[in-house]
Amino acid sequence: MPDFKTRLRRLRRGWMPISVLLAGIALLVAVGLSLGWRGTQEMRLLADSQSDELIWTVTQAEVEFLEFERVILRQMMRGDGDAAALRDAFDVYYSRLTTLRVSPLYRDYIEAAGQRVRLAELGVRSDALLPLIDADDATLLAGADRLLVSVDGMRRDLRRLGSRVMQTVAQRREEMRKGIYAVMRDLAIVVVALLASMGVLSLLVWRLFRFLRARAREMRQTSTRLSTIVTTSQDAIVVTDDDDRITEFNAAAEALFGLGRAVALGQPIGRLCDVAALDGQVRRQRVTGFRREGREVPLEASLGVEGTPFGRIRVYVFRDITHRLAIEEDLRQSRDQALAGERAKARFLAVMSHEMRTPLNGIIGAIGLLRDEVREPRARQYLDILESSGETLLSHVNDVLDITQLEAANVALARQVVDLDALSHSVLRGFEPAARARGVRLERMVHMPGSPLVRGDRARLRQILTNLVDNAVKHTSDGTVTLDVSGGGPGTPLVEIQVSDTGTGIAPGDRGRIFEDFVRLERDDTVAPAGTGLGLGITRRLVEAMGGEIGVESEPGEGSLFWVRLPLPAMAAEAVAADPVTESGDSRIAPLRVLVVEDNPVNRFILREMLEKDGHLVDEAENGAAGLELADRSGFDLILMDIAMPGMDGDAVTRRIRAGGGPNAATRIVALTAHVQAAENPETRAAGFDQVVTKPVTWPVLRAVLRGQAAPVTPPPGTLPLLDTQAPVALQRSLGPGKYAAFLRDFRAGGAELLRMLDSGDTPPDPLRRKIHALAGMAAIVGARRLHGALSDLETALAGGQDTAAPAAGIAPLFADTAAALPD
Template structure:
C-alpha cells in the first residue's frame, strides 16, 4: 500500500515541478516585457523630443530674461516682466536638475560644470528678485552684466546636455537589443516547457485509470458515512417500500433494519393523522416539476417510534437512480425535539422581554416624577430669587444654577421622548397654526445663545409666503429648536438662518432649511449624527456638550409627522439641515390659535388655594410662587390632610401632588369628589412628573382634569390657574412634559448647593442633612415594613435630589422602584445606602470648608 501511494505521488510531484517551471517562465516573460516597454518608452521620440526641448528652452528663456532686463532699464515699470522671465528660467533649470528624466545627464561632467555655474547665478539672484522693486531696479545694471557673463555657460549647459543625452540614448538602445535577445531565449525555454507539459498530461491520463479504483473505495467510505450518520436515512422505491434503513433510523424509530425492510415508509414512521398531509405535500411537490429539477422537498412532520412516542421531525426527500436505472427516493429525517424546546424557550424569553419593556415604561413614569421633584425646588427657587434684590455675584450664581437646571430638564425630556416613542405612545395632532409666529418663537427662544456666541440669527421666506398650515406645531417647534440650537452651538461669530418654502405642486411640502456658517460635518459623519447617543469629536462639540439624542429624536418626530429630515455639509463650510413635511394650508382669518408656550401669563384675581405636597422644599417654592401673585395658600403635608382641609372649607383651587405617603394624590382626589365637603367641586390640579397618556387619563378619572409638571414653572402655573379661574375646558391632547431617569452623577453637585450658603438657607440645609441622616439610619436597619420603607425612601430621595446629592438620590430611587414593584430588597443594598451617605456627607463637609 505504501509503495502504491509513493508511485501515485511521484507523477503529481513531477507535474507540480513542471507547472512551477512554466509559471516561472511566464513570470519572467511578463517581467521582461515590462522592462522592454519601459525601455521603449525611455527611447521613444516623444520623450526624446521633450528632453531636447527642455534643454533648448532653457537657453531661450535665459535670452528672454536678458531682454526683459534691458527693457526694464529703459522702463522701470517693466520690472515685473524681469521677475516673470526669471521665474520661468528658474523653473526650467529646476526641472532639469530635479526631474527623473534628467537623472543620467547630471552624472556627465560636460553637462554638470556649466550647470553649477548657472545654479550659482540663480541662487545669487533670488534675493534681488524676491526683494522690493526699488532694490531690483537699482541692481539691474549689475545684474545685466552678470547675466551676460553667464550666457555662455547657459549655452554650454544646453549643448552639453544635448550631447550627453545622445550618448545616453545610444546606451539605452544597446540595452534594448540585449533585452530582446534574452526575451527570445526565455520564449524558447517556454516552448520546451510546453512540450514537457504535454508529456505530463499523457502521464495523467494513465493516472486517471488508477483513480477509478479509488472511486470504488470512496463509495465504500460513503456507505460507512451513511451508516454512522446521526440522521435517519431511508431509501424507498416508487411504491414507498423501504429498501435501506441506516442504524440511526433504527435508533430513532426503535425498529431493526430487518423488520423495516419491505414496509411502507409512511406507515412505519408517521402517525395516521400525519400521513395524508405528508402524502399531499409530496405529490404537490412532484407535480410542480421538482422531479426533473433535482430539488429536495423539505417539510416538518410529526413522526412516531415503534413504541408509540411522537416527536417533531424535519424531513428532506429527493430522488435518485439505482444501478438498474430505476427511480428510488432518499429520505433524511431528523429529530428536532430539542430545537423545538429551544424555540419555546426563546418565545418565553421574548414574552419576558416584553414584560420587561412594560416594567421599564412604569419605571420611567416613576422616575419622571422623581426627577422633576428636585427640579421643582431648583428652578422655582431661582425664579423667586429673581424677584428679590440680588447682587451681581448672586445674579451670576443664579444664571449658573438656572443653566444647569434647564440643561438637566432638557436631558430628562430628551431621554423620555425617546422612551415614549419606542413604546408607541407619542400621538401627532393636526391643527391649524401660524408658521411665521412659530418661527418667531423659535428665533426668540434661541436668540440669547446666538448672541452669546456672536451669531446673527434670523428667518425668511423663499418663494411665496404662507401664513397658516395644518400640523403639529408642538412637535415641529421641538424639531426646529433642536436644529437651530445645534447650529447656534457649533457656530462662532457667524450666521444662522432659517429658510421656509413651499415646494412641489401636485404634492406640496413645507420645507424648512437651517443654514449655518459653523464648523461643518465630515462626509463620513453625516449619517452617524442621526443615531442615538452619537456626538462628534470636535472642540465645539466638547464645549457644547449634549447626550447625542436631539437629532435622533428630531428624525423620529419628522417621521411621525409624515416627513423626512436630512443634512448637507462640508467641514469648515457650515451645514444645511432640511426638514420636509406634508403641507396643508389653513385659514387663520378668524384668529391664530393661541400658543401656550409663548403667550404671556395672564393676570387673574387672587385665589384661595390648598397646596397638598409632602416635600417641604417643594411646598416652600410653590407657596412663594403663589403668594407672590397675591394668592392665599393653605398647606397640607399629605393626601389625607388635604382631604380634611377640603372637607372643612371652600377653596378656589387645589394643587395636589400625585405621589405622597399616607394617601396619594389620585386617592385623595377621589375621596374629595365623593364626599360632601365644601370643596367637592373645586378644581383639582395634579402636580406630577408622570407623562404617559394612560396616567393622565387616570388622573382625570380620579377628578383631576388639569395637570402641571414638576419642576414647577411659574408661567405654566399662572396659566393653569387662569384656566381654572376662568372655567376654560381642558384640551383633549393636554399632557405633562416628559422626564427621565438621571444620568450618572457625582456624590454632590456643587451648583445645587450654592444657594444654601447664606442665612436661613444654611439652616434649612443643616436641618435637611439631619433628616437624611435619621432616614438613612432607619432604612439601613432593615426593620421597616415595605410600605413604611417606601415612604421613607421616597421622602429621603426627594430631599437628596433638591440638594444635589446625586449618587445617593439615584440609589434611593432604584430601591423605591423595586419596592413599588413588590420586589424584595436585599439587606446589603440597604446597608450600602448608609455607606454611600457617609461618603456624601464627607464630600459635603469638604465643600463647606472650601467656601469663602
C-alpha cells in the first residue's frame, strides 16, 4: 500500500490541472478587466469635442482671413474703406491664428498633420503686418495695396492647413473606432474563453470529487483488510507512536506476552522486550521478550517505521522461536557428535596407520638384513614372501594415512619445478616387472610444446600417475596401457594426463562410484584385484586439492580411459634457474613464527601468502599499537615491521619492544620500507632494527631475511627499470589469477585517486602522504620500480616540507606508462 507521502503526491497531481485552470481563469478575468478599461478610455476619447473644436477653429481662421482680404479689396476698389473695420478684420483673423499657434490642445493634431512649419510661417507673415496695422488711419488706408501683396498666398496656405488638419482628425477618429472594435472583439474572446474554462473547471471538479470518493472507499476497504490481517496474524504485531507507547496490540501479541490488549495500550514497548538492538531493517533479528509473569522468551523481531503527518509510527512483528531454537540445538549437538566421531575415527586411523607403519618398516628392514645372512634357497623364498607381504601391507597403511590427511584438509602442496617427461618415464619403469608378469605392454607419449617443465608438487604428481597406472595394470591382461601427458606450452597452465588400457572396462552403473573409497570392481575372471580400493579415491582428492578435475570413459570389454586436467603453469627452461620459487625444499629453513606489522592490507596479505607457502606460522597486526600488543603477549622468531604507519610508526614500536623487556626484546626485527633513504637513515638504525629491507620484498629477499642473510641490494634510482617483468609473474603465481586481477584493480584505482588529489592541489599533507605511501607499497609489490622510486621521492619531499611541484609533475605520465606495461 502506498505511504502517506505517496498518496499526498498523487492528490497534489490531481489538483494540479484545477490549479492551472484557476490560474488561467484569474488571468482571463484580469485581461477582460484590462480590455474593458481600455475600451472605456477609447470611447471617451472618441466622444471628446476637442477634435471638433480644432476643425471649427481652423475653418473659422480661413473664414476670418477671407473677411480680412475682402475688406482690403473693398478699400482698394472703392477708396472709401474704414480703417477701424480693417483693423477689426485683422484682429479677428490674427486671434484665430494665434489660438492655433499657441494652444496645447491643437498642437498634437497639427504636428501629426505635418503643418507645424506652415502654421509658423503664417504666423511670421501675419506678425510682419502688425506695424502697418498699428499705424494711423491714413497710413493704413494708403497701404492697402501693400497689405494685399503681403497676404498674397496666405489664403492657399490656410486652406492647405485646414484640409490636412481635417484629414488627420478623420484618420484619428477612424483609428479610435478600429481600436474600440478590436477591444470589443478581444473582450468577446476573453468572455468565451472564460466561459469554456469555467466549463472545464466544473468537469475537473466533478472528476476530482468522484476520484476522492473512490479513494475514500478504497482506504476504508484497505483499513478493514489491514485490521483483519493484524487481528488474525499468527505473529504478534505491536504498533507504537512516536513516543514508543503501544497504540495497537493484536490477539497473537496477547497470547505471546500474556498481556491483555486493554492493559497493553499506552504502555511503553520496553515493557515487552528490549528493542534497542533493532535497526529498522527488513531482516529479522533476535531479541528477548518478557512475559507478564516475568519469564524471558526468545523472539525473532522486525521493525518497520512509517512517517505520518502526526508523527512516526513503528510496527513491531514478533515471533516465538523457542521451539525452533530447541530443534537447532538438537541438530547442533547431533552435528557435533557426528563430527567428533569422524575426527575420532580419522585420528584413530592416522594413529593406527602410523603405529603400524613403524614396526612394518622395522620388519622390512630386518628382512633386508636377513637376506644377506641367509643362503638356503628355501629360507630365501620365505624371506621373499615376507618382504612382498610387508611391502603390500605398508602400501595399504600409507593409503589409509593419505585418506585421513586428505579428509582433514591437511595436505600441503609444494611448489617445485617438475619435469613431466622424466617423471612419467620414472613411473612407467617402476611398473615394468608387474606389466611383464601380466603380459601388458607399457607405452608413453609426452606432448609438451617448448619444455616439459611445469610448477607443481612432484611427490603428489607421482602419486597421481602411480595410482592411475597401477589401476590400469591391475585390470589388464595381455593388453596395452598407455600414459599420455600433454600441455599447451608456456603461458598455458592446463596439463592433461590420460591413462588408457585395453582391459576389462567399467560398466556404466559403476562409473559413478569408481572414485569412492574402498571400491574394488570384480574382474570377469572372478579374481579380485589386489589393493584396498583407496587408490582412485586418493587420486580424486589430490586432483581436487590441486584445483583440477578427473573423469573416466569406458566401454565394458574394450578398456578404459582415465583423464586428469591440472592447472600446472608451464616453465621455460631458461627461467628455471632465475625463478625464486624453483628452489628446492632444502633451500627453505625450518618453520618460524613470524609477526607481520603492516598497515597496508595488500602488503600484509602478500607477505602472509609468501610466508605461509614456505610453511611458516604468521600473525598479523594492522598498525603499530596492535603489533606492540602482540609482541608483548607472545614470543616470535622474527618480526617484520613497516616503518611508515599512522599513529605509532615502526621506529617507535621497535624502541618500546626493545626497552620493554618482554618476550621479544631480543627477537630479530627487520624493517620494511618503501624508501631507499630510510635504509641509510641513522635514526632508523638507532631504533633497534637488526636489518632494513627496501620494498619490494621478493622471494629471494624474504628467504634471505628468514635465514638472517643480507638482502639483495637495490639498484640506484637512475638505473631503475620501468617494470621488473619477473615481479608480476611471481605475484600472479603466488596469488592466483583472481586475487592478482583484484590487486591490479586496486592498484589502478589507487593511482587514479592519487592523481586526482595531486591535480586538485587542496588535499592536506597528511592524507596525501598516506596515499602516496600506500601506492608506493603497491608499486613495489607489483615490480613498478621506477614509479616506486618517484613516489618515494615525492613522499620524502612532502615530509620534509620541500617543494613538491617538480616530483609531482612526473607521476601522471609515469603511472600511465606503468599501468599500460603491467600484464593482465
